[in-house]
Amino acid sequence: MSEESKRDRPRKTKTKLWVRVVHIYLSLYAFVVILFFGATGLMMNHPDWFAQDEPQFSEIEASVPIEICRQPDRLAVVEHFRKSYQLKGEVTDFQVEDTGFNIVFQHSVSGAHVFVDPQTGEARIEKEAREFTGVMATIHTGEHTGTFGKRVIDVAAVLLIISALSGIILWTSLSIRRRTGLIWLASGALLIVIILVRLVG
Numbered sequence: 001m002s003e004e005s006k007r008d009r010p011r012k013t014k015t016k017l018w019v020r021v022v023h024i025y026l027s028l029y030a031f032v033v034i035l036f037f038g039a040t041g042l043m044m045n046h047p048d049w050f051a052q053d054e055p056q057f058s059e060i061e062a063s064v065p066i067e068i069c070r071q072p073d074r075l076a077v078v079e080h081f082r083k084s085y086q087l088k089g090e091v092t093d094f095q096v097e098d099t100g101f102n103i104v105f106q107h108s109v110s111g112a113h114v115f116v117d118p119q120t121g122e123a124r125i126e127k128e129a130r131e132f133t134g135v136m137a138t139i140h141t142g143e144h145t146g147t148f149g150k151r152v153i154d155v156a157a158v159l160l161i162i163s164a165l166s167g168i169i170l171w172t173s174l175s176i177r178r179r180t181g182l183i184w185l186a187s188g189a190l191l192i193v194i195i196l197v198r199l200v201g
Contacts, residue, residue: 055131058126062114089111091103091104092104110130112125113126
């Protein structure tokens with residue numbers, strides 16, 4: 001064995017050790033993420049398998065100051081409903097029509113459809129409180145979870161990617177099992193390709 005190979009061996013061993021540590025500890029987080037998305041995925045795909053409560057609907061009579069209706073000041077109108085009627089989530093629709101305003105708020109646990117008469121300032125809020133399965137489905141997709149929810153999913157995705165890549169590196173570093181691992185890896189990749197072709201075909 002050459003002197004250069006002898007010097008490289010401790011470096012490779014140290015690199016492999018760090019990859020192993022990263023893989024082990026990130027995988028512990030990744031397992032929880034996989035468990036959550038696996039369970040919520042089943043809830044979305046088979047809602048009939050799980051006991052569900054019907055969404056709760058309610059209607060509230062409200063009012064808006066005339067001065068912010070006639071312009072209309074969209075931001076002021078939205079903030080008025082947030083502060084005065086505790087409406088949460090992002091505004092996914094704000095339509096100004098001859099008959100009034102239609103505003104839609106969407107949050108992971110609730111939704112609200114608001115109708116405003118700009119001539120009188122009178123408003124009606126139709127609220128929906130989602131049941132457990134609906135909330136889990138919303139969180140699973142990241143829809144209506146705001147910036148925080150999207151960042152959480154980004155972090156979860158990065159953890160899964162790093163965990164998968166570090167696992168591949170560790171497996172391919174095992175000279176005895178490398179061939180078997182590559183065969184399984186190629187089989188998994190081929191299966192994903194077949195599923196994608198089937199889904200879009």
